[in-house]
Amino acid sequence: MEELIAKKVSDMPPSGIRKFFDVANEIGDAISLGVGEPDFDTPWHIREEGIYSLEKGKTVYSANAGLLELRQEICRYTQRRFDLIYSPTKQCLVTVGGSEGIDLAMRTLLEPGEEVLVPEPSFVSYKPCVVLAGGVAVPIPTREEDNFKLTAEELEKAITSKTKILVLPFPNNPTGAIMDREDLVKIAEVLKDKNIIVLSDEIYAELTYGKNHVSIANIPGMYERTIVLNGFSKSFSMTGWRLGYALGPEPIISMMTKVHQYALMCAPTTSQYAGIEAMRNGDEDVRLMREAYDRRRRVMVEGFRSMGLSCFEPEGAFYVFPNISATGMTSEAFCEKLLMDQRVVVVPGTAFGESGEGFVRASYAYSIEAIKEALSRIEIFVSKHI
Template sequence: MTFDGSRYVSNAVKALPPSGIRKFFDLAAQMENVISLGVGEPDFITPWHIIESSFYSAERGHTSYTSNLGLLELRQAISDYLEAKHGVGYDPTNEVLVTTGVSEALDVAIRTLVSPGDEVIVIEPCYVSYKACVLLAGGTPVIVDTHVDNGFRVTAEDIASRLSDRTKAIVLSYPNNPTGAVMDCATLQRIAELAKERDLIVISDEIYSELTYEGTHTCIAALPGMRERTVLLNGFSKAYAMTGWRIGYACGNKHIIGGMMKIHQYTMLCAPIIAQKAAIEALRYGEEAKQRMVAEYDQRRRFIVERLNAIGLTCFEPTGAFYAFPSIAASGMTSEEFCNELLREQSVAVVPGNAFGACGEGFVRCSYAASLQEISEAVTRMERFLADHAR
């Protein structure tokens, strides 16, 4: 008899839908000459001084475990950065946890806060992990849709209408993946008031905060009364082109961070020391390289939005992250049909909007973390695709 491993997989894991993004990458990876606007990852290599300082520290023998919380020097640098940038500081001894990417910080935050039956507000379209992490923690994700007519910004009223006695937390994520929407300060203030009124925790994934092209990013933890009830997540993957180093962090109330630390110490032990050393260098000396990358993204952003609109894929103006989220209404196709056919016929990979939640249907995510030349060629191919399918 053949061994059927699937019988041993837990029901919770079996019930998890596979990521709609992954499915697409796997398809694209099997094809040749594909231009990919699919990946949510910088096309830059980590700035050389960051790589060098990390390798140099390894050469000097820094190859050990670190404190479970992460190197104190890094926690201090994170606190200093947040204080200088957003006016909200944290005690590095017990309010900052260094993690293996925001991915781990998110999972650990949700597992720390959520008991079976608790509800968590998830605002869609959004990064694919939020719902999955809530489900794995035994919680219930309660979805709040956002729409293009409101710039994909959630309002306090939208959230209030979905609260119940079991709501424990709200996951916020601005600048947003996949829409590129940012949040204005006034709306954030109203959401903060609601969180205080209804005694909710805000898990704020601000991984794209440095990629804000117009105005300034408001960190919700810096609003009055929000420092204690926000678990602030951020990291190095996007702003410093450091996805492969796997470094992120969580800041918040010492009891919540202490709870997160417990899970982290049993499951991860600590983030890799060479990556922590790299993160220290990034915070101390990475500003110039970061600004150069941000300026490039901004140039590409303007270019892709103008071109998409010109070919009839109406695109709301994203002012954060590195994604454009055009409507594909002109094609008459569903998001999945559009992406499958575009890949098959024109070898261009973009991601169906519904991979980020049902309300993303009718849109596709185009990452502009690609060269101008690639973006230009991809949009030209999309134009050809639309012409071939003119109704």
């Protein structure tokens, strides 16, 4: 059977996140800081709309691009929250989670051998989606001393005649880094004379601390060449609903819709009705969750620093990315030994690219009590090794 499987699939490594999550499930008393999933229930008024849609028998396919009512609400929300104006009929596609948007963009844009620049450390799905679409993923390492931002200088060096797409994964998973407006202006300056599309993954746009999110599509000259990806999983705690969206230039969105039409048909209808309610009336829910994450963020950063580890202070998402090189262990060894010794799950930085070596990712999408207990156990472990 192995001979029948495509080599690009068999050669693809399994997710480094899931590996430790699966092991933790087999250990009854383990505390997991490994999975990037909100610990809040989907707000009741959003769940209620999904329930009502089922009770009313709204269970048929929607339009391929998504319910028009939802697309209208997405575009109103995007204008209200991020000052971005899109047409709900021509520039908006509802996807099955934000991850489908990544896959659709790659399959729509890439010819075999074309290159996609991927700042790393970053979300595990970008490179596999590039490979499955026949492209070549080119990592651009980001560094702790640069606050894990993509710099214009590193971008300039990575661009070749084959470059087709730049992935812009900010706010970032796993580092929690963000890009300020001045950072994005410098990136735009590099791209202004080049025929490169930006895939801006903004799934954590609502989860920034002390600063408002700025999309690169807001920067002059970038709106016309940017695909914005977002969704409901992180901001509205709707991971299992599998609902996201893509916004961008009409010619690209129409072709992404064509691929989506053949591959998925449409996003789940029940989820779409719940999404309408989230867009209309979910701002307060987002604010409350963001404030809770902010409190946890400060506990987590202080906890790692107090045990003698360097820890970049994240400005977005819900992860910290402490530097564990002082222990003398690789990221993989640190995570394995921590799990066996103290029953705590964190994810090796190398799961997010080679430049993640020397770091681990810990999510603070967990209760304060769980975070404090996990930090206590990690401190015991670290004290033995530094």
